[in-house]
Amino acid sequence: MFDTAAQPGKAILHAIPLPAIIMTSDLQIVDVNAAFASVVARERVTLLGKQLFDEFPSRPDSPNLEAAIRASVQRALASGRTDALPPGRHDIVLPDIGYETRYWRLSHSPILEGERSGDILQLVEDVTAEVTSEKLREARERTAAEGAALSFWDLNLVTGDLIRSPAVDRLHGFEPGEAGGNIEAFLDRVHPDDREQARANAFSAAERGPGPTILEHRLLLPDGRVRWISARGEIVIGPVNDEPHLVGMVVDVTEFREQEAELRNALASQKLLLDEMNHRVKNSLQMVASLLNLECARASAETRGKLLSASARVNAIATIHASLYQDGDVASVAVDSQLKELCEHLISSTGCDIRGIRVELDVAPLRLCPDKAISISIIVNELVTNSLKHAFHDREQGMIEVQLKRDGGGSLLLTVCDDGHGARDGLDREVRRSSGLGERLVQMSARKLGGRVEHSHDQGGWETTVLLPAAES
Numbered sequence: 001m002f003d004t005a006a007q008p009g010k011a012i013l014h015a016i017p018l019p020a021i022i023m024t025s026d027l028q029i030v031d032v033n034a035a036f037a038s039v040v041a042r043e044r045v046t047l048l049g050k051q052l053f054d055e056f057p058s059r060p061d062s063p064n065l066e067a068a069i070r071a072s073v074q075r076a077l078a079s080g081r082t083d084a085l086p087p088g089r090h091d092i093v094l095p096d097i098g099y100e101t102r103y104w105r106l107s108h109s110p111i112l113e114g115e116r117s118g119d120i121l122q123l124v125e126d127v128t129a130e131v132t133s134e135k136l137r138e139a140r141e142r143t144a145a146e147g148a149a150l151s152f153w154d155l156n157l158v159t160g161d162l163i164r165s166p167a168v169d170r171l172h173g174f175e176p177g178e179a180g181g182n183i184e185a186f187l188d189r190v191h192p193d194d195r196e197q198a199r200a201n202a203f204s205a206a207e208r209g210p211g212p213t214i215l216e217h218r219l220l221l222p223d224g225r226v227r228w229i230s231a232r233g234e235i236v237i238g239p240v241n242d243e244p245h246l247v248g249m250v251v252d253v254t255e256f257r258e259q260e261a262e263l264r265n266a267l268a269s270q271k272l273l274l275d276e277m278n279h280r281v282k283n284s285l286q287m288v289a290s291l292l293n294l295e296c297a298r299a300s301a302e303t304r305g306k307l308l309s310a311s312a313r314v315n316a317i318a319t320i321h322a323s324l325y326q327d328g329d330v331a332s333v334a335v336d337s338q339l340k341e342l343c344e345h346l347i348s349s350t351g352c353d354i355r356g357i358r359v360e361l362d363v364a365p366l367r368l369c370p371d372k373a374i375s376i377s378i379i380v381n382e383l384v385t386n387s388l389k390h391a392f393h394d395r396e397q398g399m400i401e402v403q404l405k406r407d408g409g410g411s412l413l414l415t416v417c418d419d420g421h422g423a424r425d426g427l428d429r430e431v432r433r434s435s436g437l438g439e440r441l442v443q444m445s446a447r448k449l450g451g452r453v454e455h456s457h458d459q460g461g462w463e464t465t466v467l468l469p470a471a472e473s
Contacts (some may be wrong), residue, residue: 001128002280003199004432010031010462012077012121013031013032013033013121014033016017016035016316017035017058017122017244018035018123018124018125019033019035019036019038019039019040019124019125019126020032020035020121020122020123021033021034021036021047021052021121021122021124022095022111022119022120022121022122023119023122023435024075024119024120025053025073025077025119025120026051027051027052027053027066027069027070028049028051028052029047029048029049029050029051029052030048030049030119031044031048032047032123034049036124036176039124039126040056040092042055042223049336051272052069052444053066054094054186056090056092056093057093058090058318059091059099063088063091065085065088065106068085068088069085069108072084072085072106072108073108073120074166075108075329076108076110076120077108077110077120080110080112081110082107082108082109082472083108083109083321084105084106084107084108085105085106085107085108086105087103087104087105087127087130088103088104088106089101089102089103089104089131090102090103094452099141099239100242101128101132101242102126103126103127103130103131103132103260103344104124104125104126104127104241105125106122106123106124106125107122107123108120108121108245109121109123112281121154123472128239129239129240130146130236130239132237132239133239135236135237136154136239136245136247139234139236139245139247140154140247141154141240141332143257151164151165151167151168151171151250151251152164152165152167152168152248152249153231153233153247153248153249153250154245154246154247155183155202155233155245155246156238156243156245157202157203157205157244157245157246157340158181158241158243158244159204160183160184160235161182161183161188162181162182162183163181163182163266168186168250169191170251171219171227171250172189172219173185173189173219173221173223174189175224180341182400183202184431187192187199189219189220189221190219190220190407191217191218191219191220191226192215192220193218194217194218197217198215198217198248198465201213202215202246205235205244206235206244206246211230212233212234212355213232213233213235213246213248214230214231214232214233215230215231215232215233216228216229216230216231217229218254226254226258227252227254228252228253228254228256228257229250229251229252229253230250230251230253231248231249231250232248232249232250233246233247233249234246234247234248237247251389265349280320281321283318285314285315285317285318285321286314286315286318289312289314289315289318291310292308292310292311292314293307293308293408294305296311297305299441303395308447309437309438312349312350312385313385313441314380315345315349315382316342316377316385317378317407318382319341319342319345320338320342320374320377320381321377332367332368332369332370333367333368333369333370333373334365334367334449335363335366335367335376335404336361336363336364336366336367336404337366338363338373338377339363339376339377339380339402339404340361340363342380342381343359343361343380343384343402346381346384346385346388347359347388350385350388350389352388352392355392355397356396356397356398357388357392357397357398357399358398358399358400359399359400359401360386360399360400360401360402361401361402361403362401362402362404362405363402363403363404363405364404364405364406366386366404367411368405372449372468375445375446375448375449376404376414376445376449376468377412378441378445379441379442379445379446379466380402380414380416380441381398382403382438382439382441382442383416383442383464384400384416385415385438386438387400387418387420388400388461390420391418391420391461391462392420397422398418398419398420399418400416400417400418401415401416401417401420402414402415402416403415403416406470409470410470411467411469411470412451412467412468412470413465413466413467413468414465414466414468415463415464415465415466416461416463416464417459417461417462417464418463420461420462420463427472440465442464446466447466449468449469450468450469451466451467451468451469452466452467453465453466454467
């Protein structure tokens with residue numbers, strides 16, 4: 001069949017029991033033996049004369065051995081001796097299967113023709129089972145080393161066989177040797193409400209691909225106790241039939257779960273306490289406002305105006321407290337919602353909605369700490385109230401605009417403007433500035449936040465800008 005006398009290299013090739021090929025120095029296949037053709041599932045004649053990596057291209061996401069093989073061939077030719085490579089991964093394409101993971105140990109020996117080196121004999125040893133077994137062992141050792149106090153397990157996702165440390169049995173309430181070697185006995189100890197989901201999560205891990213897998217569910221132990229366990233693992237391809245294994249560790253997290261529940265209850269209690277506190281503050285402030293209103297009945301005209309202004313401020317602050325923490329977040333306040341409620345209260349309480357005076361809000365969806373939210377609300381209350389009182393004499397329509405946004409540097413920019421009477425004379429300017437208590441409240445609230453206040457006015461209305469520096473919300 002072969003002219004072995006004329007081609008001694010080929011005679012050696014076909015006498016070798018291991019998979020082997022002869023190729024030129026530029027990796028063109030000269031001949032392959034039967035063992036090689038079998039391991040790569042190809043016909044010998046289809047490989048002759050082909051470039052090695054044209055027939056066995058590298059998988060796009062796999063390491064490429066071509067450079068290493070070319071360097072090994074050149075070393076063998078230069079030295080006249082065999083050059084061996086360490087095991088490396090090079091997946092191959094099998095008919096009707098696609099890429100299959102393979103690990104190979106390769107060596108290259110020059111075939112001497114007279115006194116010069118000619119072609120290269122490549123011995124090919126399939127070490128896939130050896131390498132994957134080692135990787136599986138390393139994965140087991142790695143998970144054990146990372147959690148020496150935790151329970152280790154190795155689940156075959158095809159057969160359901162479970163290799164584990166004795167701690168896994170103890171965690172599930174089994175005596176030594178009681179549970180057998182399959183996952184089913186352990187799934188039977190999962191709480192009935194979690195069982196099907198736990199099974200689905202475990203056996204679908206291979207479909208989700210590489211990366212960590214986290215399984216968390218309850219156990220119902222024979223003595224009636226309910227325990228929470230958390231299992232964390234990784235997918236590893238096993239040495240037999242490329243079966244996927246889920247290898248990892250498991251820990252009892254019942255205490256953490258109970259602490260988490262206690263924390264949730266504590267937060268809920270804190271929310272209730274804060275709600276109750278704000279409710280009581282609101283009621284107390286409304287009572288103060290009512291007392292001020294009662295005093296108005298027997299006060300002089302000048303005093304009555306001041307008492308009504310004080311009552312309005314108290315009512316506004318009561319509204320601010322009523323709107324705190326409405327969404328359940330005790331650490332911050334949704335300022336856009338709070339300002340909307342405040343302005344609606346101001347419009348309705350002054351009757352300006354009947355006159356056709358409207359308030360437009362352009363407020364970014366910001367969350368701020370309660371102290372900052374309250375200070376901003378007080379500023380808005382004073383400025384909007386001032387416009388409602390002084391901007392629209394002898395007018396049945398008008399608009400007040402409230403804007404609150406962050407600038408490019410993170411600072412807050414609050415603007416309140418109206419289209420009412422502008423600066424007709426010095427008296428109007430003094431009235432519009434509200435230089436009494438209201439102006440002092442605006443300045444004090446701005447300084448508390450480290451900000452500054454600027455007023456401007458023209459024939460078209462009045463505008464106040466408050467710049468608040470960037471800071472933690």
